Amino acid sequence: MSFEENKMLIMPAVDIKNGKCVQLVQGKPGTEQVIIDNPEQVAKKWEEDGAEIIHVIDLDGAFEAKDNLNTIKDILDEVNVPIQLGGGIRSVDYAKQLLNLDIERLIIGTMAIKDSNTIKQLSEEFGSERIMVSLDSKDSKVVIKGWKEKIDKTATEISREFQEAGAGSILFTNVDVEGLLEGFDIQPAIDLVNSVDIPIVYSGGVTNLDDIKSLTKTGVKGVVIGSALYKDKINLKDALKLQTIQ
Template sequence: MLVIPAVDIQSGRAVRLFEGDPSQETVYYENPVEAALHWQAQGAHMLHLVDLDAATGRGENRAVLREVAAAVTIPFEVGGGVRSVEAAREMLALGAHRVVVGTVAVKAPEVLGQMLAAFGAERVVVSLDARGLEVVISGWAEQTALSVKSLSQQLWDRGVRTLIYTDVRRDGTLAGLDLAVVREVRAVWPGFLIAGGGIASDADLEALQNLGVEGAITGKAIYEGRIDLKKWV
């Protein structure tokens, strides 16, 4: 299973948020480049970078992303505020292996279609962030009436082949996964599935493996030493 360290960037620093709340941050690295290089040195095969300020419309951390891109030699994906073909092109030109979109997949599926046509399914990943199975968007600030299960089928039909599912109720809490929900997502998604939100231990990663989930994004658990990344690379 592909275990992907998360480097979430807020106000130029590498942080983790509690349940996605920008006011409840823990700063792990003042310089996100150091975080990225640390996980690269630990053997990570990919990094998951998120511009939290761009996701919520409070600003952006493009200069920091550019510094990370220049420093690392492993593939990385970038999400947070990627809501146009131009924004996606910019992130890919910066050096990202692929872009991660969420809000645009819900609010502007035609733009998602344009991205897939322009860059291909291997370079456009959709992240469905949800409270359980209820999708949230705009940096998790806006609730929708959509279900992960129904929306994932629509995404597959549109040509998406890699899906990230994050349970925002548990993200940054170290509460462990809601495996019943992940099992439901696995049952409806035929493509490559990456899960996150609450991963707290090796047992959570093993449980995902047993469900046939191909990837996991983890943040606080590896930053705080509860998971040794070297065991999973």
């Protein structure tokens, strides 16, 4: 699914931990505020509500170097809309395995930052539109390895490197506000949009429809919504009405 000029895709999040759909606060294990069995059924519900793409994150892959591959396959079997997947993709071989499962777009974080040549390799083989680099920001610096390790650069500072390496898009996550349902500062998203020519997807702190409206003015091409959907702060059908930018 390509990004469109006058559209900001609403992407409901399905985060997987121990085979269940969960929502964490600032990505910290042990802060689960939502735990739901059968993530594939959750993804199906978002599809039925009108989502055009589902954002799936394997938290076990991100935190513990194990994966939820069977659950990911169940989601792929259950839904008909494209799946955007990230979390724990630490090798090119595993990335290829996932892309060969018909994952629409693969999100790569730590591996990309450690070696941008992996992005070049994958984008050349599978197409840049299927390769998204994850730039997660905490205290204004990029964090890797499940948000546990910080590097001394901002997302804006390193974004062009990944565009040049062949990434088709960037996922920017504001870890400082992730899962808090307290809103967010839109300026980092604007700065990132202005730094590269590839689509930016925003994630972190989206709490209400006004937050979504503010993002439509930043130039981002997608927004990931997690806790606000699961805690009924945002109704997905209402959010989807804001996808088309006037």
